[in-house]
Amino acid sequence: MSKTLDPKKRIASRIAEELKPGMVVNLGVGIPTLIPEFLQQGNGVFLHSENGMLGMGPPPPPEELDMDCISASKHPVTLEPGAAIFSSSDSFGMIRGGHIDVVVLGALQISEKGEIANWAVPGTDILGVGGAMDLVPGAKKIIAAMTHTAKDGSPKLVRELAYPTTGIQCAKLVVTELAVFSINGESMLLEELAEGTTIDELRAVTDARFHVSTALKTWHDGN
Template identity: 45%
Template sequence: MALSREQIAMRVAQEFKDGSYINLGIGIPTLAANYVPDGITVMLQSENGLLGMGPYPTEEQIDADMINAGKETVTASTGASIFSSAESFAMIRGGHVDITVLGAFEVDQNGNIASWMIPGKLVKGMGGAMDLVAGAKNIIVTMTHADKHGNSKLLDQCTLPLTGVNCINRIITDLAMLEIRDNAFHLLERAPGVTVEEIKQKTAGKLVVDGDVPEMQF
């Protein structure tokens, strides 16, 4: 069975390391704030100027002035810092973000990502995506494996305008977790109940399967 948005976020959060500075992009990535594993401390950064973002608020915790880059209300964790977007981007561009989690329209086997524009459709702008893929040490993409028409979003070469080149390390989709290396997608884990054959059918780029592929654990 394909993973839900929340399950993708849960699996992403398992990749967080104690003491890391992590930027969560708009969409599925922001959900990961709710699933930081027990026993570790991370600082979640939002590009609009919040370092120390906490989980989504309860009804009693909502503060209309405390928002993330997607204009959703959030909470601030103990020790959080609020600053200007200029300082936030200085942090990103200065290489001080350990992990960036982004959504994407397409990724390819060379580690390229297209995440900001579909020609002919309304585009608000790239936002901080280009800065994030250039400045972070480790980039994880969350996305559905295929689009609503069943076309693979994991390609041999991206067809949409690129956000970054040769920068993606890992991808977590609703079907699998994959790592990009040696110009190929390497299958690391599969969603519970999803077969390797199904993942092969929905991966247009080069897919490498080494031995038995374990199911994700939650």
């Protein structure tokens, strides 16, 4: 595997390629928040933030900091030209009503059907859910961004979720530092494999079953 980017940044940079001009995109917490640094300037992507912004820009320089202007991760941000401000109520109406093209979510586990677990770990305190459960059924397309394995090395792509599900709707694309999979609701298809990783090596760290695309691509950093 190439060592040019750390795993989380590799994932973010690959997902940035999926975001096209004119798309309305919501980036969840965690790895998805790294994506803006890989979007070209003037990329034409409209970033939506569930606390009530469309057209969210990068963090401000320190002298322009304004804590009335924050992202859903509660970090200070700026507003792009043409941005709009609205209430939480309108924002979630936008999400549920299907007006967001792509949602990129971090995940704890993804099942081989694309079911997402990203809000709670069994046996720990469940005191927060935030907007995850709203984003999952609302988006036209869900992309999951996660490291291929957990910190203890256990697979995060699993046959069946062991963690509580975030909803019955599924991810269409999963990007890890090792591979890109598409999911059609029934099964996973390996579309791209990181340079220097073999399919056998990938299967060894993947509990979910997957097919291999006949048009499998090798994924190089920086392409």
